[in-house]
Amino acid sequence: MTESDIPSFELWSRERAKHFEWYADAEMPKTGREPKMLIGAMRYAVLGGGKRIRALLCYAAGDVTGASGAVLDRAALALEMIHGYSLVHDDMPCMDNDTLRRGKPTVHVRYGEATAMLAGDALQTEAFTVLAGVEDAETAKRLTATLARAAGVRGMCGGQALDLAMVGAAPGEAELLRMQAMKTGALILAAVLMGAQSGGWEKLGPAARAGLAAYADALGVAFQVVDDILDCTQDAATLGKTPGKDEKDDKPTWVSLLGLDGARERARALHDRAYEALGLVAGDPAVSDDALLRLRQIADFVVERSH
Template sequence: MNARTSENASFVAWRAQAQQAVETALSNWVLPGAPAGLGDAMRYAVLDGGKRLRPLLVLATSEAVSGDAAAAMRAACSVELIHAYSLVHDDMPCMDNDVLRRGKPTVHVKFGEAQALLAGDALQALAFELLVPGDASVPLGLSVALCRLLALSAGADGMAGGQAVDLASVGKSLDLPSLEAMHRRKTGALLQASVMMGAATGQVSSEATAQLQRFGASLGLAFQVVDDILDVTADSAKLGKTAGKDAACDKPTFVSLMGLESAQQYADRALAEAHDALSQTGLVHRDVLHSLADWVGRRDC
C-alpha cells in the first residue's frame, strides 16, 4: 500500500467515525418530544441523511488547532441544524418547490407545509441553544463568538441573503462576479463559518485565521460549482434530490454561464486555491482538511 492510499484510508476512517459521532449527537439533541408531532418532523429533517460536510469541517478545523472538543461538537451540530432548516424552507412550494431531498420526500411533502415551516423555525432556534448550554460547559466568550459567526453566516449578509438573490435571479443572466457574490452568500458563507467556528474553539494566529477564511471561501465556491455540474451530469437517484432542477427553473448557474468544461476548470482552480490557503496557515495537523477539500471538489454526488 502506498502512502497516498494509506492517507486516503486514514481519512475514510476518520470521516466515518466523525459522521457517526455527529449523528449520535444530533439524535440526542433533536428530541422527538416536541408537541403535536413537531419533534418527528424535526428529526426527519435532520437525521439519517447528508454527508455532514459542515460538521466535519468544524471538527477537522478544531482538531487542527487543538481546540475544545466538546464545544466543537456543539458547534458542528449547530451548523448542521442551520443547514437542515434552510433545506426544509428552500424545498417548500413558495421557494424551490422540491419533492425529493436526501433520497426521501421533502419535509413539507411528508408532514405538510405548516409543520415544515415550524420544524425549520425550531431547528434554527435549537442551533443557537446548543451554543449556549445551561451547564456553562462552553465558556461564555466562546459561546458569544460561535453564535456571532453562525448568525452572520445565516442571515441577510449570508445564506438568507444569497437565497433571496437566487430567487430574484430566476430567468435572468448574471455575470461571473454577480454569480460568485450570490453563492458566496447562499452556499459559501455557512461553509466558511464551519471552518471559522472550528478555529474559534482553539488558539489561532491572525495570519492563520486569514488563511482559514480564504480556505473556507474558496471551498465554498468549489462546492457550488461542482453542485451545478452534478445537477447537469448526475441523476436524481445518485444525488438524492431532483436532478436538472436548475435548468428547469431557469436559474443562473456556473454551467449555464460558462459551459460544462469551463465550469469544471473553474472548480479545479477554486479547489487549488483552497489547498494553497490551507498550506499557508502553518498549521501542522491539516491533512484531514486537505482530504475534506478533495472530497468536496472531486465528489460525484
C-alpha cells in the same frame, strides 16, 4: 505515529459522521414527546442523511486549534441544524417547491407546509440553544456571533433573497459568485471558523486566520461548481434530489456560464487555491502541518465527489 497509522479520509469521515449522528440524536428533542409532529419533522430534517460537509469542516478545523470534542460537537450540530432548517424552508412550495431531498420526500411533502415552516423555525432556534450550552461564555458568544452572521441577512438568508431575485435574470459571473458566497459560502466559512474558534483561536496569527477564511471561500465556490456539474451529469438516484432543476427553473449555473469543461477546470483551480490558502495556516507557529491533513482531504473530496 507513522503516516500509515493515520486513518484514511474515508474511515475518518465515516467515523466522524457516525459520531455526529449519535450526538445529534441524543441532543435533539426526543421522539414521542409533545409536540410530536413538530419534533418528528425536526429530526427528519437533520438526522440520517446528508454529506455532513459542514460538520466535517468544523471537526477538521478544530484540529488546527486543538479544540475540545465537547465544544466541536455543539458547533457542528448548530451548523447542521441551520443547514437543515434552510433546506426545509428552501424546498417549500413558495420557494423552490422541491419534493425530493437526500433521497426522501421533503419535509413539507411528508409533514405538511405548516409543520415544515415551524420545524425550520424551531431548528434555527435550537441551533442557538445548543451554542448557549457551550460552557466557556467567551467561546459561546464568539460561536453565536459567527453562526448568526453567516445565517442572516448578510449571509445565507440574504443570498437566498438574491437568488430569488435572479430567476430568469441572466446574471454574470460576478453576480452569481456574490449570491452563492452568501447563500452557501457563508455557512461553509462559518463551519471552518467555528471549528477553529472552538479551540485556541486567540493563539492564531492574522495570516493563519486569513488563510482559513480563504480556504473556506475557495471550498465554498468549488462546492457550488461541482454541485452544478453533478446536477447535469448525474441521475436522481445518485444525487438524492431532483436533477436538472436549476436549468428547468431558468436559474444560472456554473455550467450554463462556463460550459461543462470550463466548470471542471474551475473546480480544479479552486481546489488548488484552497490548498494554497492552507499554506498560510501552516506557516503559523501555533499550527502543526498534521493538523491540516483533514482540511486538505475535504478539499479533495469536495471536487472528486459523485453526489
